[in-house]
Amino acid sequence: MIRAWRPASITLRAATPPLHQGRSMIQYDISDKGAMGMTAALNLIRVERSLFNGDDRPLGLNEVQQVTQTTDQNSRTGADGLGLTLLGLFGETGSLLSELKKKQRDQDAYYGYRESVIEELGDVIWYFSNTTLRAGLQLSALADKIPATLSDWSYHGRSSPTAFADLQKPRQELAGPLSGDRVEHHLLSLAGKVGRLLENFTAGRIADNRDVLSADLVEIFRELIAAADGAEVSLEEAALGNIEKTLGRWPKIRDFGALYDETEDDDEQLPRRIVMTFKEKDVAGKKYVLQQCNGLNIGDRLTDNRVPEDDYRFHDVFHLAYAAILGWSPVLRALFKVKRKSKPAKDENEDGARAALIEEGIATWVFNHGARLQDFRNVARLDHALLRAIRDLVKGYEVENRPLWQWEFAILEGFRIFRELRTHRGGVVTADLHDHSIKFESR
Numbered sequence: 001m002i003r004a005w006r007p008a009s010i011t012l013r014a015a016t017p018p019l020h021q022g023r024s025m026i027q028y029d030i031s032d033k034g035a036m037g038m039t040a041a042l043n044l045i046r047v048e049r050s051l052f053n054g055d056d057r058p059l060g061l062n063e064v065q066q067v068t069q070t071t072d073q074n075s076r077t078g079a080d081g082l083g084l085t086l087l088g089l090f091g092e093t094g095s096l097l098s099e100l101k102k103k104q105r106d107q108d109a110y111y112g113y114r115e116s117v118i119e120e121l122g123d124v125i126w127y128f129s130n131t132t133l134r135a136g137l138q139l140s141a142l143a144d145k146i147p148a149t150l151s152d153w154s155y156h157g158r159s160s161p162t163a164f165a166d167l168q169k170p171r172q173e174l175a176g177p178l179s180g181d182r183v184e185h186h187l188l189s190l191a192g193k194v195g196r197l198l199e200n201f202t203a204g205r206i207a208d209n210r211d212v213l214s215a216d217l218v219e220i221f222r223e224l225i226a227a228a229d230g231a232e233v234s235l236e237e238a239a240l241g242n243i244e245k246t247l248g249r250w251p252k253i254r255d256f257g258a259l260y261d262e263t264e265d266d267d268e269q270l271p272r273r274i275v276m277t278f279k280e281k282d283v284a285g286k287k288y289v290l291q292q293c294n295g296l297n298i299g300d301r302l303t304d305n306r307v308p309e310d311d312y313r314f315h316d317v318f319h320l321a322y323a324a325i326l327g328w329s330p331v332l333r334a335l336f337k338v339k340r341k342s343k344p345a346k347d348e349n350e351d352g353a354r355a356a357l358i359e360e361g362i363a364t365w366v367f368n369h370g371a372r373l374q375d376f377r378n379v380a381r382l383d384h385a386l387l388r389a390i391r392d393l394v395k396g397y398e399v400e401n402r403p404l405w406q407w408e409f410a411i412l413e414g415f416r417i418f419r420e421l422r423t424h425r426g427g428v429v430t431a432d433l434h435d436h437s438i439k440f441e442s443r
Contacts (some may be wrong), residue, residue, distance in 0.1 A: 016120055022183065058165035059236050061139035065190065071246040081132050082206075086198050089127035093194045096120040097187050103179040117177045119231060122242030128220065135213055144226065145218045146439070155231060157328045164236035167225050174321040176232025186227035193219045248403035249384070259327040260350075260398050261340065268340045270323055270332060274431040277443070278314060278421055289313040299335050311372060311414070314421045315436075317429055318363040322397065324431035324438045326406060328399040330355040350398050358397070366411055374406030375422075376415045382408045413438050 074081040099120055101115045119229055132139055143161045157167040165171065177183075197216040202207050208215045228235045259267045277292045282303075287309070288301045302313040316331075323329040330351050333339050338349040349355065369386060370376045387404045394400050420440040428441045 012252070013211055053345060057164035059239055060163050061143055061161065064125065064164070064239050065129045065133045065139055066127055067243050067247070069133060070252065071126075071250045072130060073250065079134055079136075079416070082131065083201065085127055085131050085134060086201055088193075089124065089131055090198055092120060092123040092127055092193050093187075093191050096124055096159075097191055100179055100184060100187055100222060102113055104184075113179065114177050117231065118238050118241055120246070120304055121228065121233060121235070121238035122240075122245070124224065124237045124244050126246065128224065129215075132217055135217070137208075137214060137217065139221075140223050142214075142218050162233075164239055167235055168229060171236060172232040174232045174234055178231050182230040183227065186230045190220065190223040190227050193223055193279055216379060245404075249387075249405050249408075251403070251405060252269075254323070256404065257327070257402065258422055259433060261327075262339075265342060266342055268338055268342060270327070270329065270433060271336060272433045274314075274320060274323065274332075274433075276320060276429050276431070278317070278426045278429065279443075280313075280426045287313070288317075312364075312367060312421050314418055315367060317417050318367070318411075318414040319359065320429055320431040321410050321417065321438050322359065322363075324433055325436050326411060327411035327433060328400050328402070331359050331361060355397055358393055364391060366390075370411075370415055373417050377419065382411060396426070 040281055062141075068407045072081075074084050075345070076084065076102060096117070099116045102116075129139060132142060140162050143166075144159075145153060148155075156169040161167050168174070193216065193369065197206075197213075197220060200212055206216075216402045225235065228238075245313045259270075274291060274297065278289045279292065281288055282292060286303065288303045290301045302316070304310055304312045306312070319331045323332050334356060335353050340346040366386070373379060376382075384404075387407055390407055391400065391404065417438055417440045420442075421429070424442045427443055430441075431436070
């Protein structure tokens with residue numbers, strides 16, 4: 001066992017060009033963050049930040065556009081990629097309406113309404129910001145065109161707004177999210193105006209007349225603010241939540257974070273380099289897999305535990321991947337007898353039976369998902385809903401602060417090695433927690 005390795009501390013590094021508003025951005029990873037407040041989220045995206053200096057600036061409108069440029073996965077640049085972005089805006093607006101429908105239908109039984117509304121609203125903001133960016137327009141310029149009053153809605157923001165906080169009354173005065181008729185009215189109007197923009201785009205009217213695009217975007221922005229006011233939710237909170245989510249999925253700098261047990265006694269650390277041999281055996285017509293490390297049998301011999309066979313007996317490779325990439329595996333802690341006994345709370349909660357069951361549940365659930373996609377062969381990205389569900393499953397445990405990109409990497413690397421084990425009917429798997437890597441060798 002390699003012991004007492006200490007990774008470098010996590011740092012934030014400036015890497016992006018200046019913002020439209022003259023501020024500098026930071027390309028970052030949030031692997032050392034769990035649930036974050038708004039101040040902490042702002043701290044992640046600015047170089048000149050301090051959590052405690054009391055001069056936190058609100059999130060700038062044009063600042064969000066720069067973030068969308070950083071996290072945009074659309075391979076088409078500029079206006080050439082406008083079609084896909086508009087589809088995203090239309091789809092996320094529909095998702096926001098769907099959340100309202102669920103709340104109105106299920107009422108108090110739908111306990112996740114607030115979190116879902118904030119997330120979906122943040123997604124709408126992302127696509128709207130990206131649309132305006134691709135159109136060569138600044139959000140602050142569009143916001144400046146919003147009149148003080150409309151026939152059915154009073155604008156509560158400031159004139160010439162430059163930040164999301166300028167668009168609404170103070171966040172602490174917002175009591176939502178609400179789900180009544182007023183919210184429904186504004187969300188339906190928002191959907192209609194997004195639909196009109198999409199119609200103008202497909203009809204070619206935008207390409208011939210830039211003013212049409214600008215006018216449509218101003219109308220959408222009005223309804224977006226009106227819908228947020230009607231629901232009594234903060235656009236700034238939604239935008240910051242989206243920044244955390246998107247930069248957690250597609251960071252420019254990947255930092256794996258500190259190992260959870262790096263400060264523990266050597267005898268309570270996961271092995272930093274695990275070389276596991278997987279042997280498939282056939283006894284009386286029944287196949288099972290035996291695992292050995294340093295010549296010793298590790299755990300019980302495994303079968304698929306189902307008919308028909310699907311080679312799930314090799315699934316401990318996923319636990320090795322979680323250990324290597326995430327630095328987390330209650331299952332392996334139990335197998336290697338390195339539970340953190342000197343810390344009763346960690347021993348009971350982080351390393352206990354429930355944590356191990358959650359890990360096994362994730363491995364089984366993702367395995368079944370991968371089986372429908374040829375074990376993720378030729379898959380470079382996982383469905384966001386899958387990753388988000390995993391994040392929900394591990395909420396309350398130490399691993400909840402690992403960002404989505406890290407979970408995605410761990411899952412895809414685990415399946416890459418699993419496919420090798422299936423092909424060769426066994427082999428030697430090396431999980432390196434230092435290099436955050438997992439490798440395969442045939443026997």
